Amino acid sequence: MSRVLNRKPNISPEVQKRVNDSIKKLDYRVNLRAKGLVQKSSDIIGVIASDITNPPISQFIEAFASRLHENSLGILLGNSGNDIRKEFEFIDLFVERKARGIIYTGKEITEEHVHKLNDCPIPLLVVSQEHEQLKCPVVVFDNYQASYDVVRLLLEKGHSRIGFISCPIEDKHAGLLRQRGYRNALKDVGIAFEEPLLQYADFTMESGYLAAERILEQAKELPTVIYGATDQIAIGALKCLRDKSFRVPDDIAIFGFDNIPVASKLVPSLSSVNLDHYEMGYFSADMLLKMAETSGVGIKKVIFSHSIILRESCR
């Protein structure tokens, strides 16, 4: 029976029909677990995400899942809420379920993570994060360069007082690197870093709002532009400015990062850095699949390109 089900060659049509009839009659369904048990391979991939509610992440997962589905693979979803304990539990779970591979799209890679991830006995791909001691391949955007580019562009446009709202630097890419791009761009043109112009937020719009308030309060002199490390932050900052009756971009301009779908529909529409998370999702799926097939693809890091999109919030 197994033979006709799996379309093996050399089966007489007579048997084929007989089996197919019984299958229909008995309403037979394969038990994929039993199948996996004997074949020692499952057809699922585990995905660890910090927050699927976050547009860049959900876009990535959507693309990733779609490509996986084309290859008849399913996805086991682990939403961690940034809780390291949960993330480790998911890894264990995925391993115990014999997933073909794991995608890690968390927000932070601690020393603990490094150990856990390096110990992972199944193919692993880290997305949008990295760490020197991490052995698995990573797929990233060049967040440092992109952020540096933004600030240089702002400078060229005559903005010399640039407020920046950073993500937590525990997030190496969205946090540390974007902030470093900001700092270095200023340094490279000889502008002194001013403490009050850099404030911290997390990944919510609300925290962006609050951080913008702090910039407004603490700055010795008002910035001419506020640049948020994510669009969510920028949206919060934009709201804050409008609530306080600043004109955007005339009084203070706004710049974001990620180009989430709503960015182009805001009033004023939000200038941002476009990162193609769909593209990254498709690619990551292909890459992880290849890793699972060939046990290692000789790739250490893949860097995707970005582009800057100027809209009304910052001309």
Added chain:
Amino acid sequence: MSRVLNRKPNISPEVQKRVNDSIKKLDYRVNLRAKGLVQKSSDIIGVIASDITNPPISQFIEAFASRLHENSLGILLGNSGNDIRKEFEFIDLFVERKARGIIYTGKEITEEHVHKLNDCPIPLLVVSQEHEQLKCPVVVFDNYQASYDVVRLLLEKGHSRIGFISCPIEDKHAGLLRQRGYRNALKDVGIAFEEPLLQYADFTMESGYLAAERILEQAKELPTVIYGATDQIAIGALKCLRDKSFRVPDDIAIFGFDNIPVASKLVPSLSSVNLDHYEMGYFSADMLLKMAETSGVGIKKVIFSHSIILRESCR
């Protein structure tokens, strides 16, 4: 060994230690598939979503997944992109994997769906959709009433020319019922329905923009408010109005539906109907778990409450 692993009673500490040592030494991991095979029950739930990129859906899934994780269950994600073929494939896949249950959060329930869903041999819960012939329980918001309430409120505020941008009516809840609420509220106060004031969009902001443009072009007389069947639509419409230099809400007000996170951060902030998708997610998880345990919970339909949130876009 199985005994010590699963904390069965009556095991001498000596054996316990011996086994635990070996486990550590050999870096042993359970094989959950083998375990599931013999126990005939898995610890996963299948989730079918049309588009995890859509905030209400991702919020629901996040809450749902979080509650599931508390109960040590994993989630298999099926993102269908609204493709009925994929949805059916996911159902088969979940069944073959012996998932404990399935959540269906698609956008449409066709006759075909009804058959497929009614045939499903494992517990099934349908979210935000319904169909007369569907046998499984459903969990919904009262979209008709909510929409009716919005329009009555608009009427009370003096808006007699209300433009409405509908979702496709194939989506019974977000489409048909919200539109019906609009139509009936008008009818109940004796206002004639005007064809050009009702336009259709899908679930994107872009389509909301375009639909708003059509209202503006085709209306014999401009509406004083445009009410979008989703926040995404309303955001697109808002953008359209602003692009055409209408003042919102002074010239034309805007009303949305869903109260997605960004609604409160727009300028002007968006009036909307608040639906607690997190709450719904938690509840659905509990309910599905109960269904899986007791094979049926004697519940046919659960209706969650909604509330109207007035913000700047419509005072």
Added chain:
DNA sequence: CTGAAAGCGCTAACAA
């Protein structure tokens, strides 16, 4: 209390 054996549903290998 513990070791050994049966069997979950499947596929691969081996006979027939």
Added chain:
DNA sequence: TTGTTAGCGCTTTCAG
């Protein structure tokens, strides 16, 4: 070409 059997890794049952 086809029927049969071993065995995947686990839990449960049955002896011991």
